[in-house]
Amino acid sequence: MFCNQCEQTTRGDVCHQWGACGKSPEVDALQDLLVHCLRGLSQVALQAKSLGIATRETDEFTCEMLFSTLTNVNFSVDDFINFVNRAIALRESLKLQIKATGNAVVESAMANFQPDSDTKQQIQQGKDLEFAFIGQSAKNIDIFSLKLTVLYGLKGLAAYAFHACELDQHDEGLYTFCHEVLANLDAQDKTLEEWLALALKVGEINLKAMELLDAGNTTTFGHPTPTVVPLGSTVGKAILVSGHDLLALKAVLEQTVGTGIKVYTHGELLPAHGYPKLKQTYPHLHGHYGTAWQNQTHEFDHFPGAIVMTTNCLMPPHQSYQDKVFTLGPVGYPGLQHTSIRDISSIIAKAESMPGFESECDRGTVTTGFARNAVLGVADAVVNAVKDGSIRHFFLVGGCDGAKPGRNYYSELVEKLPDDCVVLTLGCGKFRFFDKDLGNIGGIPRLLDVGQCNDAYSAIQIAVALAQAFDVTVNQLPLSLVLSWYEQKAIAVLLSLLYLGIQNIRIGPTLPAFLTPNVVKILSEKFQLKLITSAEQDLAACLS
Incomplete structure (x- = not known):
């Protein structure tokens, strides 16, 4: 197997015998088989769309299936066999509808691919396709690196889009983009610069997915309150x-x-x-x-x-x-x-x-609900606190948590922050410090839980509003982003931030294994993307 899509890959390189997440080589192969079938389905779906044929079922299915291949989602051989079969059934159904219009169906190996009926053979097909994809892309390792970045970012985007469509939030352009990326993932004529541009486009569309999910959540459940x-x-x-x-x-x-x-x-x-x-x-x-x-x-x-x-x-x-x-x-x-x-x-x-809890247990409390409406509701107080020097700096410390050593950095950073600094946090990375009592500044809590990882959208809106209040760019705000990553949704969020031109992001605890040194160099030069060092050193740099 070959899997390097998450932060816990073996030796920081690639899982090749068994997934560090617990994923078996058989499931890994079937996930690759599923993605291949989705790529063929996308080619047919794009033709169907061009002919005015409804593809909403296929659109939603594609997002859900990409989501199923994320780290720590699905470990079941049987499930992936069913997913592959349904992908083929949807593809063939669209073909019949295309033929009914009098048009010839798109011809390609992927659009006509047939999985074997035997499970062992399907697994072998997945392995063969996986290594064919690697071999096809290995001619230029930097392009392969960005191709994986695009694919993994697309998986994260699809997860958010799936949650949004559950709440009846859709965007035809988003679905079309997902199909276009899948249908053309084997393109051999793109330059390194074009693959980087496509990765940033994934970030742009992921921003739309997070916006849709935010609209679905707030319309259905109301705007979060502290x-x-x-x-x-x-x-x-x-x-x-x-x-x-x-x-x-x-x-x-x-x-x-x-x-x-x-x-x-x-x-x-x-x-x-x-x-x-x-x-x-x-x-x-x-x-x-x-x-x-x-x-x-x-x-x-x-x-x-x-x-x-x-x-x-x-x-x-x-x-x-x-x-x-x-x-x-x-x-x-x-x-x-x-x-x-x-x-x-x-x-x-x-x-x-089951017995349930047989006695009361008081473990304290935490406060959540500081999404954009709640924070912007006190924006004047925040702006005044910055102007009078009560608040010196904001830190966005969040992202995905994980089990690898080095993640204590994030709790150490928060613990070492001066009393005139405010922390915004989101994602499960906050559990390193979510129960810390940091007090408040003029009634403004120093620890603000913005929400889930997808609520990076809310954090972005907060930053944009503050920048407008001070008549500066987001990059000119007294704001530092210190992010932890683990899986593909974090990659999608990072690509969204880079698409917005956010500079000087610190990421850790390690750089993604799928980024080559040259791609890291490009991102560092273009966006000043940095790997975390020590809490003391990074804190000093952010406050200098």
């Missing part, structure tokens, strides 16, 4: 919901009304408590349990109720607790029970059969 969230537990039966999917959380809350079951969030669902139409409508949304995704094996083992995984961040479960873990949507793992948000009766039954 909300105090208990970290402890209360007596009673319990369900824990992890991941990112607010709509899935809402389904769990709706179907547990009147059952006496308390619902807890985990991981990146902490910001859900800030949405008024969730917290105020469902008082049995009690609080937040646990921290970031990489701690789930210990945290899930001790949770006395049912557990629901709604998106990526699933780790291979331990046998001691796998019977109480359920998956939704594109998430899957062999042996785990998969269900639909339309009927979670099996999850409720499991929760009712």
Whole structure:
């Protein structure tokens, strides 16, 4: 196998025997087979679009399937075989519709590719396609590096677009772009500069995907407001919901009304408590349990109720607790029970059969809900605090958390910040310091939880509004971005920031393995992108 799409790759290079995430070589091969089938499907979908044939089902399917190949989403051979078969069925259905218009269907090897009916042969096909793609691209390693950047960024974009379409937020241009990238990923005539431009275009379209998701979330659940969230537990039966999917959380809350079951969030669902139409409508949304995704094996083992995984961040479960873990949507793992948000009766039954929390436990509180509306509502106070010197500098410290050494840097950085600095944070990277009491400056909290990783959109809007208030560019603000990355959504967000021309971003704990030294050099020269060093050294540089 060949997989270098996430931060935990073996020796910082590539996973070639077994995925560090727990992904088997067989699943890796089937994921590559699925992407190949999606590329052929996209070629046909683009022709269908040009003829006015409706492709919404294919559009949504393509985004969901790209999402399924993200790190820590789906580990199931059976699921990927089903996904491949459905991709072929959608492709052939579109072909029939094209032929019905009197037009000849696009001819290409990918558009006519047929997966074998035997599972072992499908796996071999995936491996062959994977290494053919590598071999085809290996003539220029820098172009191959940017080609992978484009593909991995597209996967992150597709994840956000999938969540947005769940909330009935769509953009035809976004879907067309995804198909165009997939259909032309094997292009041999693009220069290094053209592949870099395409990577930045992925960032541009990802910004649209995050905007759509923001619109879906705020329209459906209201604009987040600062909300105090208990970290402890209360007596009673319990369900824990992890991941990112607010709509899935809402389904769990709706179907547990009147059952006496308390619902807890985990991981990146902490910001859900800030949405008024969730917290105020469902008082049995009690609080937040646990921290970031990489701690789930210990945290899930001790949770006395049912557990629901709604998106990526699933780790291979331990046998001691796998019977109480359920998956939704594109998430899957062999042996785990998969269900639909339309009927979670099996999850409720499991929760009712378990002991639940037998005593109260007070572990303190945290505050979330500082999205753009909440922060911009006090923008005048923020601007005045900067002008009178009460606030010297803003730090955006966030992104994906992970298990590799070196991530204590982020907590050390926050702990060492002078008292006249404010931290905005988002993503699960905040769990390194989310429960720190940093106090406030003139009533403005020094630690502001903006939300999930996709709420980078909110953070960008905050930065743009402050820049306008000071009549400067974002790059001229007293603002430093210090980001942690782990998987493909983080790559998509980084590409969005680079598309916007944001300079001097610090990223860590390591550089992506798929970036060659020359590509890193180009990004460093063009955007002053930097690898983190030490908390002390970077802090001094940011405040100089």
